[in-house]
Amino acid sequence: MRFDWRVYLARAIRLWRGSLQLRTIALTVALSTVAVTIVGAYIVTSVRGNLFDQNRDQVVAEAGRAILAAQQVFADAEEAGIVDDLEVTQVAAFEAMRAIISSAPMVGMFRAPDQVGPPPVLDQASNDSFEEELVGADLRDAVVGAEPDTLTWQSVAIPAESGAQPGIIVGSLVQLPQGQQYELYVVYNLSAVQETLDFVQGALVLAGIALVLLIGAVAYLVVRLVVGPVRVAAEASEKLAAGELEERLPEGGDDELATLARSFNRMAESLQRQIRQLADLSRVQQRFVSDVSHELRTPLTTIRLAGDVLYDQRDAFPPATARTAELLHAQTQRFETLLADLLEMSRYDAGAVQLEFxxxxxxxxxxxxxxxxxxxxxxxxxxxxxxxxxxxxxxxxxxxxxxxxxxxxxxxxxxxxxxxxxxxxxxxxxxxxxxxxxxxxxxxxxxxxxxxxxxxxxxxxxxxxxxxxxxxxxxxxxxxxxxxxxxxxxxxxxxxxxxxxxxxxxxxxxxxxxxxxxxxxxxxxx
Structure with a gap:
């Protein structure tokens, strides 16, 4: 059997048009869903912004202290005259940073480009988890173009086996012995924040669904309380229209529905009384027409017989009298036809017509x-x-x-x-x-x-x-x-x-x- 979507669409339209209860509940649920969605989106956006701003400020402040500690390690090394074995100093700087940073950080250090002077005293260095691809070109340009100890941050996506995770990378220039500048970057993983945000979003979605369902249930109960009496009134109206004039609505209470029931019953009683009066008047009228028609047939028959005699002898009358006999004959025939038609109409009005098929x-x-x-x-x-x-x-x-x-x-x-x-x-x-x-x-x-x-x-x-x-x-x-x-x-x-x-x-x-x-x-x- 081939699926015909137009048939189902027509059924749905008929169901929609024929049920006030369905339309009311559907519109209530739809509008509630829109309102809950808007409120939920606003809450999620606000929570996301607050969480991000909070963690960003915390991360940038912590990274600033860690970079300042690393810079202090390099400055102490220069004062102590340690300029040949800076790799040990770099390791010490990384350790100083780890002591300040609360989580396991990803740290990377690179020689700033376009520098003049002696060859680099230290190769680029990073811990095992740091990837240079995390440092975007825009961030490097911002770090290199800024003054030392100036912090620059950027949001990044950290690669992971389970998928990309959100993070923030903070960078700054540090000054090494012999006046060389290096870019120092610290990467923070914000997956815990994302998990918190996902939990909040999931909770809001579940709460929103539960709220919409609750609103739908409340709307169903309220509409049923209102539509039920209206449906009863509609059924009573149909029975009244079908001729069941004794139909009435149950009355109880003092609310608007009870007022409607009382008004409906008064209207039904008034209609019943007037219809009975009209029916009685119609029966009287029909009886009058029928009785008059029957009563007139006897004298009309006599008049017609007398008229026929005069009509048959009209040639023996003077012209004026002959014309009078002709008019009497014609009008008597018309009167007889009128009586027959009136009797026929009275039969139709009384519903007493019988057909011979x-x-x-x-x-x-x-x-x-x-x-x-x-x-x-x-x-x-x-x-x-x-x-x-x-x-x-x-x-x-x-x-x-x-x-x-x-x-x-x-x-x-x-x-x-x-x-x-x-x-x-x-x-x-x-x-x-x-x-x-x-x-x-x-x-x-x-x-x-x-x-x-x-x-x-x-x-x-x-x-x-x-x-x-x-x-x-x-x-x-x-x-x-x-x-x-x-x-x-x-x-x-x-x-x-x-x-x-x-x-x-x-x-x-x-x-x-x-x-x-x-x-x-x-x-x-x-």
């Missing part, structure tokens, strides 16, 4: 809907074109309700299509079917699209409606699409027309993953 060929259903609106399209001289490229098409739907949706969409398209052709697209894939009704009429502004499915809303109330609609057609169509698990969407632009697209799952209960048709279909835009 059956396998249905959507192309045949569209053809039936086009045939049903044929008289209206002929009256408006509007051509309705069916475009079905072929495919699955069959779906499990309530044919009566989908036919009603299509007739409503076609009626609106004819009414607002300005006599231009109307295209009806049908397409499908293995998951969904889609029907799009596209007109090329006046279109709608973008602000009108937000209200197109509202009840009793019209884009242009002053416009004459040929279909005599009730203002509930699109609202019912949207409910019909939703109850099938589908969606009804609209696209419109002023002067370019409108397009309504109905997308339904091919099988009952399946979720939609997309639509086989564009909105509007791409073929129309070409």
């Amino acid at each position: 059956e396998p249905t060929n959507l192309v045949r259903l569209v053809e039936d809907a086009i045939e049903a609106v044929a008289p209206l399209s002929q009256e408006k001289q509007t051509e309705v074109r069916l475009l079905a490229p072929g495919g699955y098409f069959e779906a499990d739907v309530d044919a009566r309700r989908i036919r009603r949706v299509l007739q409503n969409l076609l009626g609106n398209a004819i009414d607002h299509g300005e006599g231009r052709p109307i295209d009806v697209y049908v397409d499908s894939d293995k998951d969904a079917v889609a029907i799009a009704v596209r007109d090329h009429g006046i279109g709608m502004a973008e602000s009108d699209l937000e209200h197109v499915f509202d009840r009793f809303w019209r884009a242009d109330p002053s416009r004459q409606r040929s279909t005599g609609g009730t203002g509930l057609g699109l609202a019912i169509a949207l409910e019909d699409a939703t109850v099938h698990g589908g969606v009804l969407e609209v696209w419109s632009r002023p002067g370019e027309g409108s397009c309504f697209r109905l997308t339904l799952p091919r099988h009952r209960g399946e979720a939609l993953r997309g639509s086989p048709l564009g909105l509007p279909p791409e073929e129309v835009l070409s």
